[in-house]
Amino acid sequence: MIDEFEQEREAMVIHQIERRGITSPRVLAAMLSVPRHRFVPPEMIRYAYDDNPLPIGSGQTISQPYIVALMTQVLALDGDETVLEIGTGSGYQAAVLGSLAREVHTMERHADLAEHAQDVLVELGFRNVFVHVGDGTLGWFDASPYQGIIITAAAPKPPPPLLDQLAEGGRMVIPVGAWGSQMLQLLQKEKSELTTIDVLPVAFVPLRGEHGWKEDNW
Numbered sequence: 161m162i163d164e165f166e167q168e169r170e171a172m173v174i175h176q177i178e179r180r181g182i183t184s185p186r187v188l189a190a191m192l193s194v195p196r197h198r199f200v201p202p203e204m205i206r207y208a209y210d211d212n213p214l215p216i217g218s219g220q221t222i223s224q225p226y227i228v229a230l231m232t233q234v235l236a237l238d239g240d241e242t243v244l245e246i247g248t249g250s251g252y253q254a255a256v257l258g259s260l261a262r263e264v265h266t267m268e269r270h271a272d273l274a275e276h277a278q279d280v281l282v283e284l285g286f287r288n289v290f291v292h293v294g295d296g297t298l299g300w301f302d303a304s305p306y307q308g309i310i311i312t313a314a315a316p317k318p319p320p321p322l323l324d325q326l327a328e329g330g331r332m333v334i335p336v337g338a339w340g341s342q343m344l345q346l347l348q349k350e351k352s353e354l355t356t357i358d359v360l361p362v363a364f365v366p367l368r369g370e371h372g373w374k375e376d377n378w
């Protein structure tokens with residue numbers, strides 16, 4: 161995708177992402193091609209390729225580019241997968257996933273964010289990304305099982321419905337823990353057994369809902 165931000169995007173990929181050790185050529189290509197500036201509010205466009213998260217309204221944020229790339233790399237997508245994302249937010253992470261998987265379902269509890277994200281994704285031509293409004297801690301049963309599940313808000317623990325909707329051999333990437341002590345974890349399901357690997361300490365907004373944090377704990 162050629163646009164006036166191409167050079168900024170290239171610098172972002174080299175300095176923020178490759179330099180920190182992201183090596184997957186497919187992930188690097190996706191980060192180079194998805195126009196991040198289209199997913200931020202107008203007043204944030206000039207900061208769209210900065211090395212940090214940005215506010216997107218409704219008290220939510222678009223994640224730092226490096227974290228988007230890292231979580232995507234951890235899923236190890238080869239192009240055939242059906243992927244579930246919880247926490248659509250701006251739709252940026254969903255677009256990166258849409259570039260790398262067969263089909264992406266993404267859930268957002270704020271209807272206004274979900275509608276805006278869906279509009280941008282359609283404008284950019286992503287026909288394989290489907291946005292659903294609802295409590296993502298319950299998952300999206302209709303398109304399950306998923307070879308990849310990515311949660312972009314911090315959970316008290318991996319929500320059981322999401323573990324059920326993860327395919328055999330599937331991977332889930334999820335920030336777990338309260339503010340100030342979150343760990344990004346990779347869970348893999350093999351022969352119905354789960355293994356967990358700690359990836360990196362992170363700072364995400366809370367996952368709310370039935371199997372998330374209840375409204376008043378932080």
Ligand code: SAH
Nearest residue numbers: 222247249250253268269296312367368369
């Ligand atoms: N992936 C996003 C960033 C997400 S920020 C991007 O690329 O821009 C986390 C998002 O998770 C917020 O928009 C928040 O509203 C949403 N969220 C929190 N709890 C949720 C739940 N139970 N179901 C769906 N979305 C949830």
